[in-house]
Amino acid sequence: MPRFLARPSLRYVARRVLLAIPVLLGVVIVTFLLLRLIPGDPARTLLGLRASNAAVAALRHQLGLDEPIWSQFWHYFDGLAHGNLGTSIYYQVSTASLISSRLVLTVSLVLIATLFAIVITVPLAAFAATRQDRAGDHAVRIFSLAGLAMPSFWVGIILIGFLAVDVHWFPVGGYGTTFWNHLHSLVLPGFCAAFGIVPVLIRSLRVGMLEVLRADYVATARAKGLRPSRVTFVHVARNALIPTVTLLGINVAYLIGGTVVIERVFALNGLGDLMLTSISNRDFPVVQGVTLVYALGVIGVILITDLLTARLDPRVRLR
Amino acid sequence: MTPLLEVDGLVVEMRRQRTAFHAVDGVSFVIERGGALAIVGESGCGKSLTLRAIMGLLPRGGRLVSGQVIVDGVTLDRAARGRGRGHNQSQRMSIVFQDALSALNPVSKIGNQIAEAPRHVLGYGRSASRARAIELLQLVGIPDPERRFHAFPHELSGGTRQRVMIAIALSSDPAILLCDEPTTALDVTIQTQILALLAELRVERGLSLVFVTHDLGVVSQVAERLAVMYTGRFVETGPTEDVLATPRHPYTSGLLGAALDVDTPEREPLAIPGSLPDPLRLPRGCRFQPRCSLATPECVTTDVRLESVGPSHLAACLHSEQVPSARELDGRG
Amino acid sequence: MSAPIAPSAGQVERDRDIARRSSFLSRALHSPTLMTGAALTATIVALALLAPVIGRYSPVSQDLLHQLAGPSSAHWLGTDELGRDVWSRLLYAGRTDLQVGVLAVLFPFAFGVFIGTVCGYFGGWIDSIVMRIVDVVLAFPFYVLIIALVFVVGFGTHGIYIAFALTDWVIYARITRSATLVARNLDWVAAAEGAGLSRTRVLWRHILPNTITQPIVYAMSDIVLVILAVVTLGYLGLGIQPPAPDWGSMINDGQNFIQTNQWLAAIPGLAVVLTGVGLSLVGDGLADILRPE
Numbered sequence: 001m002p003r004f005l006a007r008p009s010l011r012y013v014a015r016r017v018l019l020a021i022p023v024l025l026g027v028v029i030v031t032f033l034l035l036r037l038i039p040g041d042p043a044r045t046l047l048g049l050r051a052s053n054a055a056v057a058a059l060r061h062q063l064g065l066d067e068p069i070w071s072q073f074w075h076y077f078d079g080l081a082h083g084n085l086g087t088s089i090y091y092q093v094s095t096a097s098l099i100s101s102r103l104v105l106t107v108s109l110v111l112i113a114t115l116f117a118i119v120i121t122v123p124l125a126a127f128a129a130t131r132q133d134r135a136g137d138h139a140v141r142i143f144s145l146a147g148l149a150m151p152s153f154w155v156g157i158i159l160i161g162f163l164a165v166d167v168h169w170f171p172v173g174g175y176g177t178t179f180w181n182h183l184h185s186l187v188l189p190g191f192c193a194a195f196g197i198v199p200v201l202i203r204s205l206r207v208g209m210l211e212v213l214r215a216d217y218v219a220t221a222r223a224k225g226l227r228p229s230r231v232t233f234v235h236v237a238r239n240a241l242i243p244t245v246t247l248l249g250i251n252v253a254y255l256i257g258g259t260v261v262i263e264r265v266f267a268l269n270g271l272g273d274l275m276l277t278s279i280s281n282r283d284f285p286v287v288q289g290v291t292l293v294y295a296l297g298v299i300g301v302i303l304i305t306d307l308l309t310a311r312l313d314p315r316v317r318l319r
Numbered sequence: 320m321t322p323l324l325e326v327d328g329l330v331v332e333m334r335r336q337r338t339a340f341h342a343v344d345g346v347s348f349v350i351e352r353g354g355a356l357a358i359v360g361e362s363g364c365g366k367s368l369t370l371r372a373i374m375g376l377l378p379r380g381g382r383l384v385s386g387q388v389i390v391d392g393v394t395l396d397r398a399a400r401g402r403g404r405g406h407n408q409s410q411r412m413s414i415v416f417q418d419a420l421s422a423l424n425p426v427s428k429i430g431n432q433i434a435e436a437p438r439h440v441l442g443y444g445r446s447a448s449r450a451r452a453i454e455l456l457q458l459v460g461i462p463d464p465e466r467r468f469h470a471f472p473h474e475l476s477g478g479t480r481q482r483v484m485i486a487i488a489l490s491s492d493p494a495i496l497l498c499d500e501p502t503t504a505l506d507v508t509i510q511t512q513i514l515a516l517l518a519e520l521r522v523e524r525g526l527s528l529v530f531v532t533h534d535l536g537v538v539s540q541v542a543e544r545l546a547v548m549y550t551g552r553f554v555e556t557g558p559t560e561d562v563l564a565t566p567r568h569p570y571t572s573g574l575l576g577a578a579l580d581v582d583t584p585e586r587e588p589l590a591i592p593g594s595l596p597d598p599l600r601l602p603r604g605c606r607f608q609p610r611c612s613l614a615t616p617e618c619v620t621t622d623v624r625l626e627s628v629g630p631s632h633l634a635a636c637l638h639s640e641q642v643p644s645a646r647e648l649d650g651r652g
Numbered sequence: 653m654s655a656p657i658a659p660s661a662g663q664v665e666r667d668r669d670i671a672r673r674s675s676f677l678s679r680a681l682h683s684p685t686l687m688t689g690a691a692l693t694a695t696i697v698a699l700a701l702l703a704p705v706i707g708r709y710s711p712v713s714q715d716l717l718h719q720l721a722g723p724s725s726a727h728w729l730g731t732d733e734l735g736r737d738v739w740s741r742l743l744y745a746g747r748t749d750l751q752v753g754v755l756a757v758l759f760p761f762a763f764g765v766f767i768g769t770v771c772g773y774f775g776g777w778i779d780s781i782v783m784r785i786v787d788v789v790l791a792f793p794f795y796v797l798i799i800a801l802v803f804v805v806g807f808g809t810h811g812i813y814i815a816f817a818l819t820d821w822v823i824y825a826r827i828t829r830s831a832t833l834v835a836r837n838l839d840w841v842a843a844a845e846g847a848g849l850s851r852t853r854v855l856w857r858h859i860l861p862n863t864i865t866q867p868i869v870y871a872m873s874d875i876v877l878v879i880l881a882v883v884t885l886g887y888l889g890l891g892i893q894p895p896a897p898d899w900g901s902m903i904n905d906g907q908n909f910i911q912t913n914q915w916l917a918a919i920p921g922l923a924v925v926l927t928g929v930g931l932s933l934v935g936d937g938l939a940d941i942l943r944p945e
C-alpha cells in the first residue's frame with residue numbers, strides 16, 4: 001500500500017459534505033419549481049383540453065395546487081424527507097417504487113460507461129502526450145475532434161447496424177434475463193454513453209499529462225538515474241491521476257445525462273426510459289422525481305471525486 | 320590526474336515552431352577533483368541549458384548537436400544521455416534545480432524522494448535507504464529529520480525545500496553537483512545559508528561544483544573559477560578573484576558596473592546599453608559589439624575567440640587591455 | 653538633433669488597438685486550424701442558407717410512389733419512407749438546426765458574460781448567490797434538465813430557447829467571473845480606477861476586452877453542444893416538431909430502417925458531425941490565436 005495515500009482530515013470531509021447541503025437544497029427547490037413553469041394551469045395543461053373539469057380539479061388537488069405555495073413546498077419537502085416522491089398519475093403507484101425498480105439498470109449502465117471512458121481515454125491521452133506533435137498525437141487529436149461532434153445516440157444506431165444487425169455480436173436492444181445477459185446487453189450502450197465524453201476527456205487529459213511530463217520533478221526523477229518505467233509509473237502516472245479523477249468528476253454529470261437517450265436507443269428500461277415514457281404520458285410527478293434522483297446522483301458522484309482527489313493530492317487537504 | 324569533468328564543444332539547438340538556433344554554441348570547460356566553476360550570465364544566455372545538456376535532461380525542443388561530456392575519463396554516450404540517463408552514468412553527477420517546488424514530486428513525501436535513489440539505483444534495502452534519507456536530511460541542516468521525513472513539499476518553506484533538493488542530489492552519491500541557480504528564488508539570508516552549506520559539502524566530501532547564476536554577488540562565495548556567458552558562449556573565463564578585479568571583457572565589466580556593490584554604495588549602477596540580441600539574428604563578428612563602447616570596425620569582421628589575457632585567464636575580446644577594472648568602475652559614477 | 657515628439661495618450665491607445673487588430677487578423681489567416689474550420693463552417697452555412705435554391709424539392713412534399721429509393725439523378729441522396737427527398741430535407745433541417753443552435757446560445761452568452769463580470773468585479777452577496785445558483789444548475793445532468801424543462805414549458809423551438817436560456821448561461825458566468833477576477837487585479841486596471849474613471853468605463857474599456865476572449869472560444873464549442881442537444885431532442889421527439897425537418901428526427905425515422913437502408917440514419921448524423929467539426933476547428937483555432945503567449 002503506497003505510503004502517500006493518507007486520509008484527508010475529517011475536517012475536510014465534513015466541509016465537503018456541508019458545502020453540498022445548499023446545493024442539495026437548491027436542487028430540491030428547482031425540482032419543486034418545475035411544476036410552476038408549466039404555462040397556464042398546470043393541471044389543465046397536463047391533462048389536455050379534452051379532460052373534464054372534474055378530472056382537472058382532482059389532479060389539482062392531487063398535485064397540491066390548491067394550497068398556498070409555502071404549504072406546497074412544505075409538503076413536498078416533508079415528503080422527500082420521508083422518501084416519498086409523489087404518486088404517478090399514470091400508473092397510480094408511488095414514484096419511488098417505479099424509480100427503485102429501474103435504478104439498478106441505470107446505475108450499472110453508468111458504471112460500465114465510466115469504466116469504458118477511463119479505459120479508452122487514459123491510454124489515448126497518454127499516447128498523445130508522450131508523442132506530442134508527432135503523427136500519433138495528431139491522429140488522436142483528429143479522432144477526438146471528430147468524436148466531439150458525434151451525437152452518441154447516432155453512434156449507437158450505427159453500431160447497432162453493424163454489430164448487432166449485421167453480425168449479431170450484441171443484442172439489438174433490451175436488457176436480458178440473466179446477469180451475464182445484462183452485462184452483455186450493456187456493453188454497446190455503455191460504450192456509446194462513454195463516447196459522449198471521451199473526446200472531451202482525451203483533449204483535457206492530454207493537456208494535463210503534458211503538464212506533468214514537462215514538470216521539473218520528472219527531470220529530477222530522471223536525473224536520479226531511475227529506470228524509465230519507474231519514472232513513468234511512480235512519478236508521471238501518479239501525478240497524472242489527479243487531473244484524470246478531477247476531469248472525470250466534472251464530466252460524469254454529462255455522462256449520466258447522456259444515458260437517458262442511450263436507454264431509448266437500446267430499449268433499456270432504466271431511469272432515462274422511465275423519464276421519457278413519463279413525458280409522453282404527461283406524468284409530472286414521475287418526471288419530477290426522476291429529475292431529482294439524477295441530480296442527487298450527480299451530487300453524490302461529485303462528492304466522491306472530491307474526496308478521492310483529496311486522498312490522491314496532499315496539496316488539497318490543507319483547504 | 321584526469322580531470323573529473325570535461326565538457327568539450329557543447330552545442331545545443333533549441334527549436335520552436337519553425338525556427339531553430341544554437342542556444343549553447345560551443346562551450347568547453349574542465350573541472351578538477353574538488354574544484355568549482357561558476358557560470359554567470361543574464362537570463363537566456365544558455366547557462367541552464369548547458370547544465371541540462373550535460374545531464375541529458377534537455378527540455379522539449381532541445382537537441383544536443385555536438386560536443387562531448389567526459390566524466391572521470393569515460394565519455395558519456397550521447398544517445399543514452401539524450402533519452403534520459405542510463406543509471407550507471409548518472410552516479411557521478413547530480414543536478415539541483417532553481418525552483419524546488421516544481422522540482423519535487425508534489426504527491427510524494429520528501430523522505431521517500433530522498434530515499435528513492437539509494438533504494439532503486441544504489442541497491443540499498445528498504446530500512447537502509449530510509450536511514451540514509453534521514454542522514455541526508457540531517458546533513459543538509461534540516462532539524463527533526465525523522466518527523467520531517469513524512470512532510471510533503473508544499474508544507475515546507477522555500478529554503479527547506481532547496482535543502483531537500485540538495486539532499487536528493489546527494490542521495491545518489493555524486494562526485495559533481497551541477498547547480499542551476501539554486502539560490503535565485505530565495506531570500507538573501509537563506510541564500511547565504513545554502514551557499515554556506517554547499518561550501519561545507521565541498522570541504523567535507525570533496526564535492527566538485529558547477530554553479531550557474533545570474534548574480535555576480537554570490538560567485539566569490541561559491542567558486543574559485545568563473546566563466547561569463549553571453550549568447551551561448553563563454554566570453555571570459557578565469558580565477559574568480561582575477562576576473563572580478565580585472566575583467567578583460569567589456570560584458571563582464573558591464574555586469575560588474577551594473578551590480579550594486581555594498582562596499583561602495585554611492586556608486587550608481589550603470590546599465591549596459593542596448594539589449595540581448597535576437598538569437599535568430601546574431602550580430603556579425605563579436606556578438607557583443609553593438610552594445611560595446613570599445614567596439615571598432617575590426618570587431619565586426621573578426622570571429623573573436625577566447626584568448627589568454629593572464630594566468631589561466633581567457634577573454635574573447637580584441638580590446639581586452641582597455642576594459643575598465645573594478646577600481647576604475649568604482650571611481651566613476 | 654531635435655527631441656522626438658511624444659505621441660498623445662489617445663494616439664497610443666489607437667495605435668495599440670490597430671496593432672492588436674492587424675496582428676490578430678494576420679495570425680488568424682495563418683492558422684490552418686482556424687482557416688479549415690472557417691471554410692468548412694462557411695460551406696455548411698452557405699448550403700443551409702441556399703436550401704431553397706439547391707434543394708430541389710420541398711422538404712415536406714411526399715411521393716408515395718418512390719419510397720426508400722436509393723440515390724439517383726432525380727434524388728441525389730434518395731428518398732425516405734414517405735418519399736421525401738433526403739437531400740432537400742437535409743438542407744432544410746440544417747437550416748433549422750443551425751439557426752436554432754446559434755440563436756439559443758445568444759442569450760446564455762450575453763447573460764452569462766454579464767453576470768459573470770458583475771460577480772467577478774463586485775463580488776459580495778451577488779457573487780455568493782449567483783455562484784450557488786450555478787452550482788445547483790450544474791448539479792443536474794445537462795440532458796435531464798433540458799428534457800425536463802422542454803417537457804414543462806412545451807416542445808418545439810420556443811421550448812428549446814427557454815430551456816437553454818435557463819441553463820446554458822452558467823459556464824459563461826463561471827468563465828467570465830474567473831477571467832474578471834484575474835483582470836481586476838492587474839496593475840493597469842488599478843491605475844484606471846485610481847485615475848477616477850467611472851466603473852462602467854473601466855469595465856467596458858479595460859476589463860471586458862480582456863475577459864471576453866475565453867467566453868467567445870467557449871461559445872464555439874457550446875454551439876456544437878447546443879446543436880447536438882437540439883438534434884438529440886429532435887431524435888426523442890421533444891425538439892423541433894414535425895413536419896419541419898430536423899436532423900435528429902431524420903435519424904429517428906431512419907433508425908427504423910437500419911437493416912435495409914442504413915444511410916437514412918447515417919447521413920443526417922454525418923451532417924451533424926461535419927458541422928460540429930467545422931465549429932470545433934474554429935474554436936480551437938481561435939483558442940490558439942487568442943492564447944496570451
